[in-house]
Amino acid sequence: MDKRSLRLEAKRRLGNMSEEQRKDVQAQLETNLIQSTLWKSASCVGITISYGLEWNTNSVIEKAWDCHKTVSVPKVNPADSSMAFYRITSFQDLEEGYKGILEPKSSCVFIPKDNLDLLIVPGLLFDKDHHRLGYGGGFYDRFLQDYMGKTIALAAEAQLYQGIPSDTYDIPIQHLITEVGFRY
Numbered sequence: 001m002d003k004r005s006l007r008l009e010a011k012r013r014l015g016n017m018s019e020e021q022r023k024d025v026q027a028q029l030e031t032n033l034i035q036s037t038l039w040k041s042a043s044c045v046g047i048t049i050s051y052g053l054e055w056n057t058n059s060v061i062e063k064a065w066d067c068h069k070t071v072s073v074p075k076v077n078p079a080d081s082s083m084a085f086y087r088i089t090s091f092q093d094l095e096e097g098y099k100g101i102l103e104p105k106s107s108c109v110f111i112p113k114d115n116l117d118l119l120i121v122p123g124l125l126f127d128k129d130h131h132r133l134g135y136g137g138g139f140y141d142r143f144l145q146d147y148m149g150k151t152i153a154l155a156a157e158a159q160l161y162q163g164i165p166s167d168t169y170d171i172p173i174q175h176l177i178t179e180v181g182f183r184y
C-alpha cells in the first residue's frame, strides 16, 4: 500500500475502536510510559499537543509537570517544513497554529534541540523496524536528522503494520510503547 492509502487505513483502524477500548489503551499507554526508565531519566521532554484521533497527550504533559520535567512542544514553520520546540509551563501558553494544532505562543522560551532528553514522536502507523508513518509533512524526519536524544512513540497494537514504505530520509524511532508494553 502507498503512504496515502496507509494513512487512510490507520485512521480507519483508530476510528473503529470503541470509546471504551480507546480509554483502556490510553490509560495503559500512559502507565507503560510513566513506568519506563526512559521517562524517569528524562528531565526535558519534547511532546506534541494531540489532536484528532491521536492519543491524548494532555495528561502525559501534566504528569511531566508533576515531576518537575521541562515540557516543550513544537511550533512548525511551513515555509521550510522545519520545527522548533518551546517550553510551556501551562496550557495557557498555547494558541492555535498550523492546521489548527495548538502551538506555543511567541512568549515561550526556545529549547535547543540538544536540551531535549526524550522526544515523544507522533505517528499513525509503526512497524517492527521502528519505521513510522506520520501525517506527511516530513517535519519529524527533518528534525530528527541531527537530533541526538532519545525517541519514543506511543501507539495502539492496532497501529502496528508490517511493511511501511520507507524512504531514504525516514528516521526510525528508537522505542515503541503499545498498550501491551515495550514492543520490539
Ligand SMILES: Nc1nc2c(c(=O)[nH]1)N(C=O)[C@@H](CNc1ccc(C(=O)N[C@@H](CCC(=O)O)C(=O)O)cc1)CN2
Residues within 6 Å of the ligand: 007, 048, 049, 050, 051, 052, 054, 074, 076, 083, 098, 099, 101, 122, 123, 134, 135, 136, 137, 138, 139, 140
Ligand atoms: N499533535 C501533533 N502535532 C504535530 C504533529 C503531529 O503529527 N501531531 N506534527 C508532526 O509532524 C507536526 C505537524 N504536522 C502536520 C502535518 C500534516 C498535517 C495535515 O496535513 N493534516 C491534514 C489532516 C490530517 C489528517 O490526514 O487527518 C489537514 O489538516 O488537512 C497536520 C500536521 C507538528 N505538530
Ligand SMILES: Nc1ncnc2c1ncn2[C@@H]1O[C@H](COP(=O)(O)OP(=O)(O)OP(=O)(O)O)[C@@H](O)[C@H]1O
Residues within 6 Å of the ligand: 003, 122, 132, 133, 134, 135, 136, 137, 138, 139, 140, 141, 142, 145, 167, 169, 170
Ligand atoms: N530530511 C528531509 N529532507 C528533505 N525532505 C524531506 C526530509 N524528510 C522528509 N522530507 C519530505 O517530506 C515529505 C513528507 O515525508 P513523509 O511522507 O515521510 O512524512 P511523515 O513522516 O509521514 O510526516 P511527519 O514527519 O511530518 O510526521 C516527503 O515528500 C519528503 O520528500
